[in-house]
Amino acid sequence: MVRNDAEKLPVSAKEIPQELRGLRMTKQRREVYSVLLRNRDHPNANEIFQRVQKGMPTISLATVYNCLDALVEHGLINQVNFDREPSRFCVNLAPHVHFQDKKTGVIHDVSFKDGCQITDLLDLPRGAEVSELELTIRGFFKGS
Amino acid sequence: MVRNDAEKLPVSAKEIPQELRGLRMTKQRREVYSVLLRNRDHPNANEIFQRVQKGMPTISLATVYNCLDALVEHGLINQVNFDREPSRFCVNLAPHVHFQDKKTGVIHDVSFKDGCQITDLLDLPRGAEVSELELTIRGFFKGS
DNA sequence: CTGATATTTAGAATAATTCTAATTAGTCCT
DNA sequence: AGGACTAATTAGAATTATTCTAAATATCAG
Ligand SMILES: [Mn+2]
Ligand SMILES: [Mn+2]
Ligand SMILES: [Zn+2]
Ligand SMILES: [Zn+2]
Numbered sequence: 001m002v003r004n005d006a007e008k009l010p011v012s013a014k015e016i017p018q019e020l021r022g023l024r025m026t027k028q029r030r031e032v033y034s035v036l037l038r039n040r041d042h043p044n045a046n047e048i049f050q051r052v053q054k055g056m057p058t059i060s061l062a063t064v065y066n067c068l069d070a071l072v073e074h075g076l077i078n079q080v081n082f083d084r085e086p087s088r089f090c091v092n093l094a095p096h097v098h099f100q101d102k103k104t105g106v107i108h109d110v111s112f113k114d115g116c117q118i119t120d121l122l123d124l125p126r127g128a129e130v131s132e133l134e135l136t137i138r139g140f141f142k143g144s
Numbered sequence: 145m146v147r148n149d150a151e152k153l154p155v156s157a158k159e160i161p162q163e164l165r166g167l168r169m170t171k172q173r174r175e176v177y178s179v180l181l182r183n184r185d186h187p188n189a190n191e192i193f194q195r196v197q198k199g200m201p202t203i204s205l206a207t208v209y210n211c212l213d214a215l216v217e218h219g220l221i222n223q224v225n226f227d228r229e230p231s232r233f234c235v236n237l238a239p240h241v242h243f244q245d246k247k248t249g250v251i252h253d254v255s256f257k258d259g260c261q262i263t264d265l266l267d268l269p270r271g272a273e274v275s276e277l278e279l280t281i282r283g284f285f286k287g288s
Numbered sequence: 289c290t291g292a293t294a295t296t297t298a299g300a301a302t303a304a305t306t307c308t309a310a311t312t313a314g315t316c317c318t
Numbered sequence: 319a320g321g322a323c324t325a326a327t328t329a330g331a332a333t334t335a336t337t338c339t340a341a342a343t344a345t346c347a348g
Contacts, residue, residue, distance in 0.1 A: 026313085026326065045304080060328045065305070070326095081227055083278075084336080086304060099272055111267050118279070121260040125252050127286040128243055134227075135262070135279045142271040168345085170295065189335080204297045209336070214295095228305080230335060 023074040032067040036091045042107040044086040097135035167218040176211040180235045186251040188230040241279035
């Protein structure tokens with residue numbers, strides 16, 4: 001699950017300002033971010049690397065990892081983990097969880113029904129204060 | 145989240161039968177399972193290896209991984225992932241999720257309140273059928 | 289018991305990620 | 319602009335959890 005802050009997200013690299021949430025937007029960070037905005041399919045670091053390389057052939061994989069770290073740290077993107085698979089990255093800042101179709105591997109963003117708190121359903125230990133919550137779901141599509 | 149099937153769990157290695165849910169209980173598998181039953185702190189493979197070594201000094205780490213795989217495959221234990229940390233293993237077969245205290249690292253099992261379906265709170269895509277669901281939570285304890 | 293099959297083992301291999309150290313780019317001051 | 323200071327990028331090496339390989343051992347079925 002994920003914080004929401006920015007409603008309107010920039011769409012092209014050009015529109016992304018020089019600084020966002022205190023993060024210096026270098027050419028590389030801008031390009032990584034822009035690739036994530038363009039195609040919201042929850043790519044992993046290597047897929048992002050390949051996409052960024054098309055517009056910026058000299059970028060290194062280490063830089064892609066550095067950029068992703070910086071973007072995550074500054075709350076512009078989320079890191080999504082399914083079991084021990086390579087981490088994936090998500091620009092959707094609205095609170096949501098992830099459903100993976102076991103047939104195709106495609107990941108779907110899943111939002112909460114109005115005014116629902118997952119933690120209300122749980123017997124959390126006395127005094128426990130939730131600061132991060134991650135819910136991942138796998139399954140199939142009925143009739144397919 | 146996790147299936148429940150076995151209510152009474154065996155407590156010592158000796159009590160564990162020769163076969164469980166169709167899984168041949170070799171000396172090594174029995175010892176790994178018994179270590180998990182004895183101390184339910186969600187250890188990782190390496191911690192399990194160290195504990196098993198005390199009673200079985202010749203066991204190999206590869207075998208611990210093999211045993212854990214077999215136990216997971218046969219539904220006797222669950223594999224628990226927090227982000228990209230080493231996998232941990234859990235003998236609690238009742239439906240539950242995991243809360244990690246960010247101060248101590250201790251993991252707490254968290255059960256659901258009576259008759260609650262997490263998926264009722266979600267706007268799952270049309271036709272999506274859940275087959276696996278994992279919820280991990282991190283946070284602190286108030287006043288500590 | 290005998291042969292077939294499954295498991296264990298040590299060590300090598302894999303793969304995602306992180307680290308290192310050198311280079312380059314950006315910022316700030318004068 | 320020029321120079322100094324800092325931050326970011328880069329290539330490649332290192333790390334580490336996990337998986338694989340191939341040989342040895344144990345278990346099972348007949
Ligand atoms: Mn999982
Ligand atoms: Mn997480
Ligand atoms: Zn998402
Ligand atoms: Zn547990």
